Amino acid sequence: MTFCGLDLAHPIVNGSGTYDAIAARRAFGDALLAHFPFSAFVSKTITLQPRDGNPPPRLFETPAGMINSIGLPNKGLDGYLAHDLPELARLPVPLITNVMGATADDIAALVEAVDARPEIDAVELNVSCPNVKTGLDIGADPVELGSVVARVRPLTVKPLIVKLTPNASDVPAAAQAAEAAGADAVSLINTLRAYAPHPRPGAHPPRPWLGGGTGGLSGPAIRAVALAQVRAVARRVAIPIVGMGGVQTGRHAAQLLDAGATLVAVGTESFRDPAAGTRIQHELHDLFAKSGDIVNRRGDV
């Protein structure tokens, strides 16, 4: 199949920040390359400057899901290009690099740097971040989002994917703004903002469990939300959609494709099974074989 001009073996990719292919190579050896679970690899979010991430605790288990408050640890743009990219370039699949900046200038610098590297096949913008100059959550405000996408669109010929935030009053309006400003695709849903109280109640004042205060909810708990948001966005934009949120089986992936997604990303389920992407792809393939070919219906966009 093709997605934004990239040839992909199947529609299952990873969600940004849910798989570290370099660490997984250490844990699983060359089997990771021989049986890579995804048809493209999406990097974790890269920022201009290195980040240590949030203080622990960073995780909280919920009913049918989890809250993370990781805080986007990464080596920064220079560290990523110098140390991570050579290793990621050895993966047997196309590489999508996810970037985030707190100002339009930062995002532009990231997109320009990524555009210059032939090992990178596409760019994904993480816009679930406040603009430090305007104070607006970039992805939550369609005008702000449209202006940022319009600013960086001319800076790269690579496919530009905008990862929408679900923590917005009108997600389809944000998707439309991204499309109008030249985005090649949108991806959704990111994690839902969530809070975990400290498990020992009675503290005064009440304390959060997570070191970062709040976090993002993922896992099957958010699957129904993902289906609703993907369906609503698909009705308003013509560009392809990377759908994600709580996918655990091929049937769940097929539901997102039916809702209008072209690709499906697996995130939290990979934590439970590092080969979940492969299993889900096989289950999806078997479903298609039984009930008609969704890939051909939506494959060439």
Place this chain on the structure above:
Amino acid sequence: MRAIGAASERRTPAPLGRRRLRVAERHELGAYVVLAAPDPDGPAPRPGQFYMLAAAERWGGGADERPFLPRAFSVLRVADGRLHFMLEDVGPGTARLCELGAGDGLWVTGPLGLGFGAPDARPPARRALLCGGGVGTAPLAIWQDELLARGLAAPALLGFRDAAHAEGAALLANPRVATDDGSAGDHHGLVTDLLAAELDDDPHATVYACGPPPMLEAVRALCAARDVPAQLALEAGMACGFGACFGCVVPTRDGGYVRLCVDGPVLDAGLLAEVPAH
């Protein structure tokens, strides 16, 4: 930082993906449950490595509709092709795992992480000294098995809350045992009292420790004060076990964090300014 053995000696890579085992045997040991499961498709782990475990049925629907994520456990030992795990019921995940019996399905991913490194053999040779607390006894058992098989002495000091927990001491050979309440063992008090006395007697040791954070911090501090190398097997909540989630980080002495699942769980004590409280 002192190197503690080549990574290849401390890490056996895991097969990619979880695999379903069948529990062959469950037995209770005081406050603990030991599960044994044949793992015909898995490689032999290095001592100190861990596995992510989940029950194949009814994983979810417990207290607070949990568990959801798999749980990390150091391997207790390998015997007759069976992986052994030492469990204590302390929450919805361990409660479900402790229910499992012979014939029940068990999802495992592993072996994961970096295990223990051999004691420095350069003269004057340092003896291995094992120091465990509670369920932290587990990785010391497989390490003692290997050290004894290599012909090395591996004396063990173990601390437990009370007599019911101290039954876990039977998992190691010839341990000296401390209990918090004095209801069992050789010493009424902390296992670190025993460790301090041992090191004051003869500081030519490499200490291998696993246990609750306050115990590990005491081990770290008293080894640092005596310039004794120590390898600490730490624990942290983790979602994945293979470096994906970035949840299990521990702050290092030099700033920044390491992920326990890929850079540990066994860390050189010199890497840490202190053992974090959770």
